[in-house]
Amino acid sequence: MEAHSHTTPPAGGPALGSLPVEPLLTAEFDVDPGAVYERLRGTYGPVAPVGLLGVPVWLVLGYTEVTEVLRNETLWRRDIRYWRARAEGRLPRDWPLLAGYEVRQTMFMDDEEHLGSRRTHHSALSPFQDARSPEGWELRVAVARYADELVGMLAAESGAVGFADLGAQYTRPLLLMVTTKLFGCPVELGDELVMDLWRMLDGGPDSGPATARALGAFTRLAAHRRARPGDDLTSYMLLADPRLSDEQLGRELFMNAVYLNDITGNMVLNTLLEVLRGNATVRRSLSAGQLGETVNRAALANPPVANMCFRFAARDVRLGEVWVRAGDAVSPSAAAAHRDLLALGSSHLVGSAVSTRAHLGWGAGPHQCPSAARELGGLIVTTAVGRVLDHFVRAELTLPPDQLPWRSGPVVRGLRLLPVRYELGAGVTAAPRRTTPSLNSATSATTATSATEHEPRGLLAILRKLMFVGR
Ligand code: HEM
Incomplete structure (x- = not known):
């Protein structure tokens, strides 16, 4: 410089x-x-x-x-x-936001260094972006399956009719499961990681130690995958740029984890909120079957960053x-x-x-969200929201929208909770969560996925009917 x-x-x-x-x-x-x-x-x-x-x-x-x-x-x-x-x-x-700014990764680079790093992200993410590649297909199936498992767990824990927090009981665990798989983590990531990322982003008093903990975990993951490469983002980043040190790769994974968990989670919850609180334009785009457009409208009303x-x-x-x-x-x-x-x-x-x-919502200009990451984020958001609309025949906020608890930090405004009273559709089976993903269980979820693509069920079907009656 x-x-x-x-x-x-x-x-x-x-x-x-x-x-x-x-x-x-x-x-x-x-x-x-x-x-x-x-x-x-x-x-x-x-x-x-x-x-x-x-x-x-x-x-x-x-x-x-x-x-x-x-x-x-x-x-x-x-x-x-x-x-x-x-x-x-x-x-x-001890300025609490400094810990995050001192993590030197793609977002805080300029010119050639930035371009090179972006290329690494792009090339490592590409296989997951493409539904025709084995990695892309497997990830799509896994996201839908994890979502179904979490709804099944809800049914097992709270019944077919009950109360749930779609943040803590659905969105956050879903994204941790996706991160565990995508990053090739040998152990399941837990909610304490998300809390550390929140501490860093929001500038909590313990943002320094929280940042160090998360960075340490991703640096260890980088070292692990260098020794045992697999079909995961961490290994593919090393393939794309073998000169990456464990520390630098750890920093890049750390930043991706922020986007994948907190920012993607905000987009899921904000979209669900817009639907639940009856934003007319959001419901209209949804009723027309355009989930992607619904996400855009929610991002406009409440951008995740x-x-x-x-x-x-x-x-x-x-x-x-x-x-x-x-x-x-x-x-x-x-x-x-x-x-x-x-x-x-x-x-x-x-x-x-x-x-x-x-x-x-995706930024703009040279630092905007890379296209492969965007596709991946969009896929996760539409799947996560789509599965809720599919499985729930009724979902209402249990708090008035203006009393929902928000984290309003310097960077993100995200929901801490999304409390709902719900009723699940007859097709949901109460099931404890499977912790070991396998290709066979992924295949059985595929059938459910393609069925829903053709025939809307649950809340989505009801919303469509409502819009039709309203015309
Ligand atoms: C719905 C989910 C997502 C949203 C709304 C989102 C949004 C954004 C935004 C607004 C930026 C630009 C920030 C700025 O200019 O200051 C950005 C950058 C970035 N995002 Fe995403 N993102 C999402 C998902 C993801 C995912 C899943 C990944 C990777 C796994 C990812 C990786 C990145 C990277 C690497 C950058 C930095 C690009 C650069 O500085 O050149 N994002 N994202």
Whole structure:
């Protein structure tokens, strides 16, 4: 990385450090982040100074400005060595978000190094993305089977009619099962991993030890798969780039685990929530059989990565109505930018019949979610949501939507719980979970999968009927 100068501040506009910033992570933000974004926008325009656990950063709120930051990598750098406050030793040593930013992996690389690392991810993920390859097929079957097993477990534990938390009893274990399989973990990953990832992302007081624990686990996994390669992502990353050290591969797996568990989980739960609380456009797209479009609409209403990780200005630059100085940190907010899109929705951009693909749920520009990862994430989300809609004939929220408990951190806004009262369809068999995946059991689940593709059952069938009656 070239050293860069932090001199020659522009004449106009105050420096970030000299502004009285309001803390972002308040009780109000927890309950209603949209109101906070709108107030900041009303005061400062599309780019606002905020305090993140005591450190001032620019929060980018406008759709135009967010896409500019995401797309222009020459001006907006990812390498945290560009961060002036860090370079000058002005960050508190125990600043809880630093642990995550110090994990040097693809997201925090620029230029050739970044491109090379992205290629490694892409090439290692590709076999799983393609349904025609053995790995891709097996993974698809496994995701559906794990989902069915978890619903079967629910039936065994709580009965065909009862109460469930679709976070703790369905989404989180499902994604841990998928991660265990995809990464080739010799032992099943447990919920304590997800809690450590939450601590790191949300900047809890113990984010340092939590990050170290998770990194340690993935570094050991890297060493294990180097010694015993298999048909898994870890081994394929080593095949794609044999020069990867165990430590670097551990860091890359750690970041993938964040996306695969927390971010994918948010997308599953947010989509289920939008369906359950009766968002009319979401239900309409669902009734038309477009689960992918339902996911897009949910991502627009509630993006799984609310505020993306920092970019650093390569030089002094005007953004919105402020001057961002070289080395300042900016966080592009997909959640705030989507409010621009939703406001435009009343005209032509996001009408009920128009594609919602302009959402930033997958990011944008050179660091956007790699296409193979996107396909994989999309597949997992649609399968996870589809199996719930398939197996449940009734599911209602047991809390009013405005009382649901959210984790509103600097990066994600995700549901802690999704409590529902449910009734399962007659076809669900109560079953304890199988812990050893086998190709034979995968094959029997295949029959159920293809049957549902043709003939909607459960909640999905009911939703379709409702929409038909409503016309
Ligand atoms: C539904 C699930 C997912 C969503 C919503 C999602 C979203 C995102 C977003 C918003 C970014 C860009 C972040 C930024 O620019 O700051 C990103 C990057 C990334 N995602 Fe995904 N992701 C998902 C699933 C996955 C999965 C399953 C994997 C891998 C197993 C993955 C791997 C990555 C990687 C490697 C990057 C970094 C790319 C780079 O910096 O060049 N993602 N993802």
